[in-house]
Amino acid sequence: MTPFTLMNSTEEKPELTILHMSDLHFGPPLVLEVAEAALRSAHELKPDAIVVSGDLTQRATRDQFVAAQKFISRFPRVPVMVVPGNHDVPLYRVYQRLTKPHQLYREIIDDELNPTLQLDTAVIVGLDSTAPRSAITNGRIHAWQLNHCSKIFSDVPVDKVKIVVAHHHFAPAPDYLHDRTMPKSKRAIMRFVELDVDLILGGHLHRAYIGNTLDFYPGAHRERGIIIAQSGTTTSRRGRGREQEKNSFNVIKICKKTIQIAHYLYFNASHGFIPNSYHTFRRINQQLEQEKFDQSPGVRDTQ
Numbered sequence: 022m023t024p025f026t027l028m029n030s031t032e033e034k035p036e037l038t039i040l041h042m043s044d045l046h047f048g049p050p051l052v053l054e055v056a057e058a059a060l061r062s063a064h065e066l067k068p069d070a071i072v073v074s075g076d077l078t079q080r081a082t083r084d085q086f087v088a089a090q091k092f093i094s095r096f097p098r099v100p101v102m103v104v105p106g107n108h109d110v111p112l113y114r115v116y117q118r119l120t121k122p123h124q125l126y127r128e129i130i131d132d133e134l135n136p137t138l139q140l141d142t143a144v145i146v147g148l149d150s151t152a153p154r155s156a157i158t159n160g161r162i163h164a165w166q167l168n169h170c171s172k173i174f175s176d177v178p179v180d181k182v183k184i185v186v187a188h189h190h191f192a193p194a195p196d197y198l199h200d201r202t203m204p205k206s207k208r209a210i211m212r213f214v215e216l217d218v219d220l221i222l223g224g225h226l227h228r229a230y231i232g233n234t235l236d237f238y239p240g241a242h243r244e245r246g247i248i249i250a251q252s253g254t255t256t257s258r259r260g261r262g263r264e265q266e267k268n269s270f271n272v273i274k275i276c277k278k279t280i281q282i283a284h285y286l287y288f289n290a291s292h293g294f295i296p297n298s299y300h301t302f303r304r305i306n307q308q309l310e311q312e313k314f315d316q317s318p319g320v321r322d323t324q
């Protein structure tokens with residue numbers, strides 16, 4: 022066994038556990054019994070932090086934001102990161118969408134649309150991927166947001182995990198529903214690879230996808246991709262594809278050498294959410310160490 026062999030997921034103790042929910046869709050699509058089960062899980066799983074990757078509401082009304090905020094206020098007392106989704110800007114109230122698209126979100130949920138969460142073992146940067154005036158459905162990440170990520174991540178030591186959260190997907194789901202990925206998402210991925218980002222969290226697709234950017238875009242660093250964890254809709258009846266009529270969330274365990282992601286599906290009122298699949302990935306810090314090891318004179322000379 023080389024020093025870089027992937028460990029069995031049971032061998033490593035997590036340093037940080039993140040509960041990742043998405044697409045709550047408070048309003049008509051919300052399923053109350055599922056929302057209550059999600060809250061039960063949020064307490065039982067004892068996460069160190071919670072991420073909600075957008076679409077808190079269905080139509081961005083005051084009542085829907087207030088209901089979503091009430092739901093979030095019932096989370097366990099841990100750091101929470103929320104980013105807006107396309108449903109959190111008014112679609113039909115055009116004047117409001119063009120002039121003050123995030124007014125209610127900022128008033129009721131969070132004034133900061135691109136928040137940062139500094140934890141002992143991770144730095145999480147949230148990006149507002151909504152484009153209320155142009156690409157309403159597909160979203161957009163602007164160059165200034167990538168520079169913002171560079172500024173925050175460039176000082177982060179290699180043993181900390183770097184995580185980006187955005188509502189819209191940077192990579193397509195591996196099915197045949199043909200959702201368009203965010204314009205210029207490859208540019209963003211290239212930048213994240215250069216910044217040694219470990220993990221991208223998102224939603225919007227209403228079905229889970231847990232994989233790697235290399236699945237669809239090799240980029241300039243073919244050895245190094247970024248883990249992607251998309252959450253399905255956690256509390257609404259808007260699930261799509263293999264999660265049609267289903268609800269899901271992800272539990273992410275950050276360990277010293279690996280990142281372990283469990284995909285949970287809602288089963289029924291008495292069982293609530295139960296684990297459906299597990300995924301273990303090597304962390305970027307291990308890959309960087311291996312690259313250094315491979316380049317060291319003793320090893321290189323024997324190749």
Ligand SMILES: [Fe+2]
Pocket residue numbers: 044046076106108225227
């Ligand atoms: Fe959604």
Ligand SMILES: [Fe+2]
Pocket residue numbers: 076106107108188224225226
């Ligand atoms: Fe969405």
